[in-house]
Amino acid sequence: METIILAAGKGTRMKSKLPKVLHKVGGKAMLQHVIDAAKAAGSTREVVVIGSGAELVRQEISGVEFVLQEEQLGTGHAVLSAKEKFADSKGTLMVLCGDTPLFTGDLLKKFVDTHENSKSAATVLTAEIPDATGYGRIVREDDNTFKKIVEHKDATYYERQIREVNAGIYCFDVQKLFTALTKVKNENAQGEYYLPDVLTILKNSAEKISTVVVDDYTQTFGINSRAQLAAANKIMRQRKNLELMDSGVTIIDPDSTFVDAEVEVGQDTIIYPNTYLEGKTKIGEDCTIGPSTRLTNVIVGNNVQAQFSYCHDSEICDGVILGPYVHIRPGSKISKNVKIGNFVEVKNSNIGEGSKLPHLQYIGDCDMGSGCNMGCGTITVNYDGKKKFRTTIGDNVFVGCNSNLVAPVTVEDGAYIAAGSTITENVPKNNLAIARSRQTNIEGWTDKRK
Numbered sequence: 001m002e003t004i005i006l007a008a009g010k011g012t013r014m015k016s017k018l019p020k021v022l023h024k025v026g027g028k029a030m031l032q033h034v035i036d037a038a039k040a041a042g043s044t045r046e047v048v049v050i051g052s053g054a055e056l057v058r059q060e061i062s063g064v065e066f067v068l069q070e071e072q073l074g075t076g077h078a079v080l081s082a083k084e085k086f087a088d089s090k091g092t093l094m095v096l097c098g099d100t101p102l103f104t105g106d107l108l109k110k111f112v113d114t115h116e117n118s119k120s121a122a123t124v125l126t127a128e129i130p131d132a133t134g135y136g137r138i139v140r141e142d143d144n145t146f147k148k149i150v151e152h153k154d155a156t157y158y159e160r161q162i163r164e165v166n167a168g169i170y171c172f173d174v175q176k177l178f179t180a181l182t183k184v185k186n187e188n189a190q191g192e193y194y195l196p197d198v199l200t201i202l203k204n205s206a207e208k209i210s211t212v213v214v215d216d217y218t219q220t221f222g223i224n225s226r227a228q229l230a231a232a233n234k235i236m237r238q239r240k241n242l243e244l245m246d247s248g249v250t251i252i253d254p255d256s257t258f259v260d261a262e263v264e265v266g267q268d269t270i271i272y273p274n275t276y277l278e279g280k281t282k283i284g285e286d287c288t289i290g291p292s293t294r295l296t297n298v299i300v301g302n303n304v305q306a307q308f309s310y311c312h313d314s315e316i317c318d319g320v321i322l323g324p325y326v327h328i329r330p331g332s333k334i335s336k337n338v339k340i341g342n343f344v345e346v347k348n349s350n351i352g353e354g355s356k357l358p359h360l361q362y363i364g365d366c367d368m369g370s371g372c373n374m375g376c377g378t379i380t381v382n383y384d385g386k387k388k389f390r391t392t393i394g395d396n397v398f399v400g401c402n403s404n405l406v407a408p409v410t411v412e413d414g415a416y417i418a419a420g421s422t423i424t425e426n427v428p429k430n431n432l433a434i435a436r437s438r439q440t441n442i443e444g445w446t447d448k449r450k
């Protein structure tokens, strides 16, 4: 089974600079969802028809073949423009649209099986939906067999009352499809070559046309506008949350929990409200995440607690406690049992096992060993206005409050730094460094002032 995916349209109704099929649902481009579902259904080859914003699509999507449809003259024309690619093909060609991201590989697999078992020339997936506005309607014969598809814009008043719609998902005998496609005309409201017309043409040549009605119409949702994009995201989120809960994750309030499609969460982890788990984030078991936490592309171990925190493109190991009010920026690795909380920023740094950054630190471009304690207000001074430099801190280092470590600088194992120091030179092992002016007390000063 091979697949062709139509993704050349401009998506005028989105009013966007981005091609429609690259808009994201559940954190993943719509087109990528469609490709992934096709592969999951057993497709061996995917040809994507691109046109509007073709270069952007090529940059964003890989692992498929592309065909350029220079002018977008309709869905039938889009399929026809890929004809050469299937010159030697036999058997089933599945046709999908790049703007219907909600169907699953499972649904497609069953659909293909039905098509192949019924020995039809073409099978179309249909759905009964509450609001059919904008969709092509399935018109049936008196005996309930397929008659034709009529587009919303071409439909009569009576046809518009039909709630069974074309999902834009088809299986064809590949050679019969391309032969019939050359006969499609563009005499309709939009002046376009409609792919659904091919079904009528095949039917008129006494070919068998089948329909499969889906149970869950939300899977066939097509996205043409921003409002539909938001609705699709909502469906995807609900589905993801259910899937996580079914696998043993507690979600306190699914309505305020936003988990992207590819995120993984381990058993007995609890997610508190207002939490966003995005991109390729992976969370282990027995964690407590949230409230109000955003993790984007973060690998999280087991037994981690994070609240009121934002972390991105980083790794957080087992037993770490984060928050409230922590920002972990890209390239950071927070080792086991580290504690970071109360207005701390960490950037591009490695924090060793069991170290503590309990309040008001900025740690940037730093390699810190294990068992360290950073006093309140510790700052790595990593930027001289032109270049960034690294700070190296050994194991079991104790930094007193309100200290600056001016990089490049090394503080060796076991060293202590007195509070209020500005450290510009390396501190050897087990030394105490004091870098502040001495205090002077002036006796009787207040009396003299009077």
Ligand code: UD1
Binding pocket: 006, 007, 008, 009, 010, 011, 049, 069, 071, 072, 073, 074, 075, 076, 077, 078, 097, 098, 099, 100, 134, 135, 136, 137, 149, 151, 165, 166, 167, 168, 193, 194, 195, 196, 221, 222, 223, 224
């Ligand atoms: C299409 C169907 C409609 C169905 C609906 C399901 C046709 C004529 N109508 O309508 O019956 O109910 O999908 O969602 O097929 N495209 C191209 N090249 C073109 C035109 C479109 O590649 O020249 C692509 C678009 O990028 C899009 C897909 O084909 O991914 C569908 O096109 P769209 O304009 O969204 O069709 P609908 O009006 O939604």
Ligand code: CA
Binding pocket: 097, 099, 222, 223, 224
């Ligand atoms: Ca559409």
